Amino acid sequence: MTSSPPAIEAHGLVKTFGANRAVDGVDLVVDPGTVYGLLGPNGAGKTTTVKLLATLLKPDGGEARVFGHDVASEADRVRSLISLTGQYASVDEDLTGTENLVLLSRLIGYSKPQARSRAADLLDAFGLTEAAGRQAKGYSGGMRRRLDIAASLLSTPRLLFLDEPTTGLDPRSRNQVWDIVRAVVAQGTTVLLTTQYLDEADQLASRIAVIDRGRVIAEGTKGDLKASVGLGSVHVRLRDPDRRDEAATLLTTILGSDAQRESDPVALTVRIEPGDEPGAAGTATALAADRSATALRALADAGIVVDTFSLGQPSLDEVFLALTDRPATTDEERAA
Amino acid sequence: MSTTETTPEKATATPAAESAPAPSSIARILLADPPPARPTAWSASVTFGWRAVLKIKHVPEQLFDVTLFPIMMTLMFTYLFGGALAGSTSAYLQFFLPGILVSSIAMITMYTGVSVNTDIEKGVFDRFRTLPIWRPAPMVGYLLGDLLRYLIAAVVIVSMGLVLGFRPEGGLVGVAAGVAVLLVFCFAFSWVWTMFGLLLRSEKSVMGVSMMVLMPLTFLSSTYVDPATMPSWLEAFVNVNPITLVVDCVRSLCAGTPDTGELLTVAAVSTGFVAVFGPITMRLYNRK
Numbered sequence: 001m002t003s004s005p006p007a008i009e010a011h012g013l014v015k016t017f018g019a020n021r022a023v024d025g026v027d028l029v030v031d032p033g034t035v036y037g038l039l040g041p042n043g044a045g046k047t048t049t050v051k052l053l054a055t056l057l058k059p060d061g062g063e064a065r066v067f068g069h070d071v072a073s074e075a076d077r078v079r080s081l082i083s084l085t086g087q088y089a090s091v092d093e094d095l096t097g098t099e100n101l102v103l104l105s106r107l108i109g110y111s112k113p114q115a116r117s118r119a120a121d122l123l124d125a126f127g128l129t130e131a132a133g134r135q136a137k138g139y140s141g142g143m144r145r146r147l148d149i150a151a152s153l154l155s156t157p158r159l160l161f162l163d164e165p166t167t168g169l170d171p172r173s174r175n176q177v178w179d180i181v182r183a184v185v186a187q188g189t190t191v192l193l194t195t196q197y198l199d200e201a202d203q204l205a206s207r208i209a210v211i212d213r214g215r216v217i218a219e220g221t222k223g224d225l226k227a228s229v230g231l232g233s234v235h236v237r238l239r240d241p242d243r244r245d246e247a248a249t250l251l252t253t254i255l256g257s258d259a260q261r262e263s264d265p266v267a268l269t270v271r272i273e274p275g276d277e278p279g280a281a282g283t284a285t286a287l288a289a290d291r292s293a294t295a296l297r298a299l300a301d302a303g304i305v306v307d308t309f310s311l312g313q314p315s316l317d318e319v320f321l322a323l324t325d326r327p328a329t330t331d332e333e334r335a336a
Numbered sequence: 337m338s339t340t341e342t343t344p345e346k347a348t349a350t351p352a353a354e355s356a357p358a359p360s361s362i363a364r365i366l367l368a369d370p371p372p373a374r375p376t377a378w379s380a381s382v383t384f385g386w387r388a389v390l391k392i393k394h395v396p397e398q399l400f401d402v403t404l405f406p407i408m409m410t411l412m413f414t415y416l417f418g419g420a421l422a423g424s425t426s427a428y429l430q431f432f433l434p435g436i437l438v439s440s441i442a443m444i445t446m447y448t449g450v451s452v453n454t455d456i457e458k459g460v461f462d463r464f465r466t467l468p469i470w471r472p473a474p475m476v477g478y479l480l481g482d483l484l485r486y487l488i489a490a491v492v493i494v495s496m497g498l499v500l501g502f503r504p505e506g507g508l509v510g511v512a513a514g515v516a517v518l519l520v521f522c523f524a525f526s527w528v529w530t531m532f533g534l535l536l537r538s539e540k541s542v543m544g545v546s547m548m549v550l551m552p553l554t555f556l557s558s559t560y561v562d563p564a565t566m567p568s569w570l571e572a573f574v575n576v577n578p579i580t581l582v583v584d585c586v587r588s589l590c591a592g593t594p595d596t597g598e599l600l601t602v603a604a605v606s607t608g609f610v611a612v613f614g615p616i617t618m619r620l621y622n623r624k
Contacts, residue, residue, distance in 0.1 A: 054466050079468040080374070088459035092387070094394050103390075106383040107467050109372035125361035135394060151463065153362075155371045180362055187366040 005068035007032045007159050007190035008053060014061030015048050022048040024214030025062065030192060030207070032067075032158075035185050037205030038194040045214040046194040047087055050163050053192070054084045066159060083152035087163040087194075091148050093137040097128050100136060101151060108155045122150040126180075142173025149180055159190045166200060178203055199285065210323060218323050231272040231288040233312050234295060239305035241265040247304050254295045266307070270295075377470035384477015389484060401447055402489040406440040410496050417560060426501035433497040433504075434587040435559035438518055440493060441486050442554055442579055446546035448482050448526045452533030453542045472618055479526050486522050490515045506592030514589035517602055521582050524606035527613035534620035558583045578605050 008030035015023040023045045030036040038046045051057040053064055055075040063070060069077045084090065091100045101119035110118055123132045126146045131139060136147060145165060152160055162181065166174040181204050185191050195201050201208045201222075208225050210218040218225065234255060238247055248259035248268055256273030272291050292311045299306055375383070392398060413436060418425030452475070455461070464474050494502075494511055504511050529546065536542050556570065557579040563571045574580050582605075585598035 051462075054462075056462055056465055076468055079466055082466060084463060084466045086459045086462045090459040090463040092458075092460045094391050095387070099390055103383060103387055104463070104467075106386075107375060107380055107464075107469055107473075109375045111372075114372070122365055125365045153365060156366050183360075183362040184366065187363055189366065 004032065005065065006030055007034075008036070008064065008066055008192060010049075010053065010062065010064035012062030013049065013052055013059050013064055015045075015052055015057055016060050021214050023052060023059075026211070026214070026216055028064075028209060028216070028219075030190060032190050033185070033188050034207065035181065035191040035193060035205045037201035037208040038192065038211055039196070039198065039201045039208055040194075040211035041196060044211045046211055047163055048214075049211070050084070050161050050192065050194060054082055054161050055079055056084075081158045082161065083155060083157035083159075084161045085145075085148045085152045085163065085165060087167070089136070089144055089148060091136050091144065091151055094135060096133050096135055097123055097139075097147050098132045100147060101154060104151050105154050118154060122154060126150045127176075140173075141169050142176065145169060145173065145177060146180070149177070153184065157189060159192065160184060162191060162193045164194055164196065167196065174200075202285070212323075231291065233269050233271045234292045235267070235269045235308070235310045235312060236299070236306055237264070237308040238266045238268070239307055243304050244268060246302065247299060250298055250302060250304075251295055254298055255291060374468055377473060380469040380473035381476035381480060384474050385480030385483075386477075388478055388481020392481070392484070398447075399485070399488065402444055402485045403492050405444065406436075406489050406493045407496055409440050409443075410436050410493055410500075413560065414500060421561060429497060429500055429502045430504075431587075432560065433493070433502045434514060434590045435557075435583045437490060437493050437497075437514070438579060438583045438586055439554040439557065439559045441489050441518060441522055442525065442582075443550055444486065444489055445482070445522050445526045446529055446543070446550060447485075448478055449529030449531075449533035449536075449542045449546055450539050452478060452530050453536065453539050456534065471622065472614070475527075475530050475617055475621060478530065479523050482526060483519055483523060486519055487515070490518065504590040504592070506590045506594075510589050510592045510594075513594070514586040517589065517599070518582060518586055521578075521602055521606050524609040525578070527609055527617055530617045531613050531620065534617060553577060553579050558587075578609075581605055 006029050008028055010028040013023055013026040026049055040046050052059050055071050055078050058072055066078045067081055071078050098119050102115045105115035105118045123129050166177050207221055209216045251259050251270040255270045257271040260269045272288050296309055414425050418428035422428035532542050532545055556574055557577050563574040581601050585602045588595045
């Protein structure tokens, strides 16, 4: 082993399926002990990239190393360092929670008694003790996801792949998964996370790559990305249409971008610019809330009556629009 | 940075939520001892075999294949052919039972291909393939689990035969030896089905191809009648049919007259099946 190689280092990674270049020259460097977000719409090549890095597919071009080991020529070594929680349940739905974890513990190399106690410990830590004896097919989406992640942590991997870990989950389950990811990374495990949700990448990842049509179209810290897309937008409806221009000037000064006057004569939409605050100091959500509160107070101080005030998160669409001048819907070219 | 800072407050921020995962206990789990040495090839295979047994436990209906089908075959052919071919059903049974034992269980092996085909598409296989284990272990595990099903079928058929009047000269030891040889052969023969299970797209096509292969193999064999009664061209095929070789060997063992030549032939044929279809299966598995 060389002195602390990156957790992941990929250069010009290519994977084609027939005429479809699902992954088309991806470069990535992921530092150990961090959460790295791969952000992109369906069919952008996120899952294929994960499969290449997790040794499930062989690259057609380029190379990738995991902690310095080549994913193609040293696949077995790489497999001993990683765990994968796939986009679709990577647990056996016919087996119970306990059976799933005992099975995988045995495959990692634990003895029968060790495997049983390891399974019980993980079920307990993931709040699944009550469901331990039931078949996984009867679990709720959130429980299944937790069992899936628990299965990935049996071996304390150095690198954990989470492919869209919260897609389809309710908000509470999603928060639980986020807490788990934070706890895992706090113990030194590196996490590569794919997601379609900007706020998820923002909540968890320290660096983010935006991926589209098999290519990385933007890469950087959360701050870098925020600077390119803004923090979301404030939407207001005023009591008095005559004061709309005054309100627009005020909001532009505070939020940093031009106000859009909508066809509704009392409505205004203003994008929140990140401004001078250091990008990594808080989450984008907190920053946006802070800025919009200031804006609301300023309107009140000026005596402008506000009927509706809402804060919209920047969507993946806005990110894509900002980065590609093209919306993020690419259903017609979905990859495997 | 910010992720580590938020952990403690988040730990207290999820208090009353029933059965929610606790980040602090997750941290404890991750601080466990370094992972153990990877399992041996045998241990990993047996673990996958255990998975197959658990599936039988959770879906016991799948045992219909291995119980009802052999009972049906044994009853049908004993009474259909018994009088005509040997004068009486009990006389025919002494010849026929070892044969139908082999043919029925050879027929059942095709379900291996069906279960590989349906199982391999599930997400859990992505996880298995990212484990640092002996690569063929999941496939060998299937076959080990299937050995249990074959054994159940064998017990059903032999018990059935005993009830109907089968009285093997070789006694319990002879029959047990015959079943053991049969299980070894079926383990080897099943690699044909793991290959088809991985090669073909749908469960239906696996069934179709399996029947096309198995019908001639089991019927054009020494299972039902003595090959000496057949036209010479057919006899020539029947005599090299692997099913015939196994039937003859099991028949001798049940009769208490084991034949070293037959045993060596079955061993060679079994080795051949694994040597040819094992690597093809693994190539397909690695490419899935």
